[in-house]
Amino acid sequence: MNYRHAFHAGNFADVMKHATLALLIERLKEKPAAFRVIDTHAGVGLYDLAGDAASRTGEWRNGIGRVFDATPDPDLAALLSPYLAVVKAANPAGGLRFYPGSPSIARHLLRRQDRLTAVELHAEDVESLRANFRDDRQVRVVALDGRLALGAFVPPKERRGLVLVDPPFEERDEFEALAEGFIKAHRRWPTGIYALWYPVKDLAAIDGLRQTLAASGIRRLTMAELSIRPRDTPDAFNGAGLILCNAPWRFGETLSALLNGLTPLLATGRGAAANVEELAGE
Numbered sequence: 001m002n003y004r005h006a007f008h009a010g011n012f013a014d015v016m017k018h019a020t021l022a023l024l025i026e027r028l029k030e031k032p033a034a035f036r037v038i039d040t041h042a043g044v045g046l047y048d049l050a051g052d053a054a055s056r057t058g059e060w061r062n063g064i065g066r067v068f069d070a071t072p073d074p075d076l077a078a079l080l081s082p083y084l085a086v087v088k089a090a091n092p093a094g095g096l097r098f099y100p101g102s103p104s105i106a107r108h109l110l111r112r113q114d115r116l117t118a119v120e121l122h123a124e125d126v127e128s129l130r131a132n133f134r135d136d137r138q139v140r141v142v143a144l145d146g147r148l149a150l151g152a153f154v155p156p157k158e159r160r161g162l163v164l165v166d167p168p169f170e171e172r173d174e175f176e177a178l179a180e181g182f183i184k185a186h187r188r189w190p191t192g193i194y195a196l197w198y199p200v201k202d203l204a205a206i207d208g209l210r211q212t213l214a215a216s217g218i219r220r221l222t223m224a225e226l227s228i229r230p231r232d233t234p235d236a237f238n239g240a241g242l243i244l245c246n247a248p249w250r251f252g253e254t255l256s257a258l259l260n261g262l263t264p265l266l267a268t269g270r271g272a273a274a275n276v277e278e279l280a281g282e
Contacts, residue, residue: 005168007126008097009047010060010099012266013020013240015067015083015168016226017197018105019258020242022082024162024193027248034113035160037106038153040146041167044120044128045107046090047099062228066265068096076261082109101166103129105268106137115158117142119149129174142206150181155189166197179212186245193246200227200239213243214279220246221279226259230271243279252276 028035035211047053049060072080086108088102100108103118108230110116116139126143133139144152146167151278154163165182167174175198182196198206213221225231228241239259244251259274 005043006047006053009054009056010064012063012228015063016240017024019083026082031162034158036115036156036158038163039103040118040119040149040165042103044125045101045104045132048101050097063071070265079109079258117153119144119146121145123279145211150185154185162193169199175209176192181208183216198241200241219280222247222252223253223279224276226274228268228272261269
């Protein structure tokens with residue numbers, strides 16, 4: 001494995017993904033029953049934006065750097081509030097030095113009865129992840145290939161919850177593996193909420209993913225994208241997408257408002273756009 005998320009922490013794709021994750025968890029908390037968050041590609045949990053990796057790319061400056069310093073309208077501010085509250089909590093001295101990854105965001109938002117399973121394969125990252133959650137009884141850190149996590153950990157004993165699948169997309173078959181893993185997991189746990197992340201770069205692969213999922217017979221699928229430049233710009237990481245399954249009631253409207261609000265903040269030029277559509281309804 002060569003992928004290290006420290007180089008990309010806090011970029012525009014993280015903002016889109018993590019703001020959505022926070023809103024999904026907040027919706028899960030509307031019912032008193034316990035739930036579990038399963039993060040299949042957890043990373044280390046907390047990133048130093050002044051560290052060597054993040055400084056080399058500077059991707060965070062056009063992501064969380066823009067959003068953190070912005071003064072959004074009240075509607076967008078309310079949608080970003082759960083997410084930005086976690087970012088601010090990671091920086092108790094003020095300013096923006098540290099960025100919380102998905103397991104840190106999930107953990108911060110959990111109630112006492114809720115649990116997190118954080119899965120990571122990279123040996124060094126697993127040790128850092130364990131250190132970040134040492135002695136935390138609500139978090140289980142597992143050293144495992146994220147592709148195997150879906151089969152290993154669903155359904156959770158709580159029978160409520162969310163699975164975040166966020167592969168590095170280093171392998172040529174990553175889109176096919178994403179679809180295959182999700183379909184198998186859905187058979188085991190058809191009532192769980194799933195959030196499948198993908199990069200907007202290989203449009204043919206995205207179309208293939210859409211067709212595979214549409215043909216699967218799985219219902220309640222929502223596809224959302226945020227592109228920071230024209231979606232078809234060659235050889236560029238143009239945007240980020242999420243496929244949600246079993247999203248909470250009317251969550252598509254919430255997500256559309258969030259992404260349309262974020263688009264002008266994260267755009268790198270003309271052609272930036274957001275789109276939310278139903279792949280398969282009830």
